[in-house]
Amino acid sequence: MSLLPDSVRVAVRGWLNCNQVLLRSPAGNVLVDSGYQSCADETLARLRDPAMLGAEPLAALVNTHCHSDHIGGNAAVARAYGCPITIPREEVPTIDDWSIQERWNHYVDQYAEPFAYQATIAAGEALRAAGREWEAHAAPGHDMEALVFFDPAERILISGDALWENGLGFVWAHEPPNPFVDAALSALDTIERLGPRVVIPGHGKPFADVAGALARARSRLAQFADDPRRTARHMMKVMFVFSMLHRGGIALSEADGYVARVPCYRDLDERFLGDGLEGLGVRLAEDLARAGAMRIDDGFARATMAR
Numbered sequence: 001m002s003l004l005p006d007s008v009r010v011a012v013r014g015w016l017n018c019n020q021v022l023l024r025s026p027a028g029n030v031l032v033d034s035g036y037q038s039c040a041d042e043t044l045a046r047l048r049d050p051a052m053l054g055a056e057p058l059a060a061l062v063n064t065h066c067h068s069d070h071i072g073g074n075a076a077v078a079r080a081y082g083c084p085i086t087i088p089r090e091e092v093p094t095i096d097d098w099s100i101q102e103r104w105n106h107y108v109d110q111y112a113e114p115f116a117y118q119a120t121i122a123a124g125e126a127l128r129a130a131g132r133e134w135e136a137h138a139a140p141g142h143d144m145e146a147l148v149f150f151d152p153a154e155r156i157l158i159s160g161d162a163l164w165e166n167g168l169g170f171v172w173a174h175e176p177p178n179p180f181v182d183a184a185l186s187a188l189d190t191i192e193r194l195g196p197r198v199v200i201p202g203h204g205k206p207f208a209d210v211a212g213a214l215a216r217a218r219s220r221l222a223q224f225a226d227d228p229r230r231t232a233r234h235m236m237k238v239m240f241v242f243s244m245l246h247r248g249g250i251a252l253s254e255a256d257g258y259v260a261r262v263p264c265y266r267d268l269d270e271r272f273l274g275d276g277l278e279g280l281g282v283r284l285a286e287d288l289a290r291a292g293a294m295r296i297d298d299g300f301a302r303a304t305m306a307r
């Protein structure tokens with residue numbers, strides 16, 4: 001039996017692109033999150049699939065949070081469908097001043113196309129879509145301004161990166177007490193209180209074992225709460241493999257030079273590790289290869305994860 005009503009459809013993507021959640025209704029189809037910029041054509045093709053929109057129009061695009069893998073396709077979707085875009089109200093400063101996005105994307109080697117939004121939504125408000133009211137709840141942690149959307153009638157939660165089946169979006173390294181870990185834990189408490197029957201995560205398939213996912217996310221956060229070194233190393237790996245997904249990989253001989261050029265690695269090392277950058281790029285690729293997230297063939301490292 002399907003976990004979701006026919007009016008709620010999900011294009012499950014990978015790690016470079018978040019999932020696209022389509023909320024269908026004769027009153028207007030609403031899309032949640034648009035994927036990564038460089039895959040926008042594929043995102044549009046997935047939307048045109050009869051299992052998603054087919055030839056129907058799109059009335060609105062809403063974002064759970066404003067990271068490049070969730071807003072990167074916003075401009076392309078708005079061009080293709082002429083639909084307005086709604087963003088979390090607390091994200092407004094980071095979009096109105098696009099140089100903040102550019103600085104962040106430069107810091108971690110990511111890209112997003114600028115877009116214009118027409119509306120905002122905040123925690124405590126509701127989104128009308130798929131013939132029901134979705135409550136917006138604050139879900140800080142991975143992104144301090146993020147929202148999740150909850151349908152209390154069928155207890156469906158669109159969780160963004162606040163909760164996945166096996167973990168959650170990375171949280172920033174910080175000396176304990178880590179405010180990002182605390183925020184992420186409070187978001188998990190909110191989700192537990194809502195009591196969803198099914199969760200549609202930003203990455204991975206929709207899942208029903210919510211208690212198991214909450215337990216896994218909490219134990220993951222417990223590992224990071226008191227260990228900024230571990231958190232910083234984890235962040236480096238997440239950023240590295242994400243960039244390799246959009247770059248198509250890197251020659252091992254260039255990995256150290258790459259890491260030296262992208263500011264987040266030096267910054268994380270200086271603040272939390274103090275190991276220096278020498279050999280760091282190769283080490284990251286090899287660690288990720290051991291974990292199965294990358295593969296190294298003939299001196300070339302590429303990400304194995306789904307894009």
Ligand SMILES: [Zn+2]
Pocket residue numbers: 018067069070160161169202203
């Ligand atoms: Zn994401």
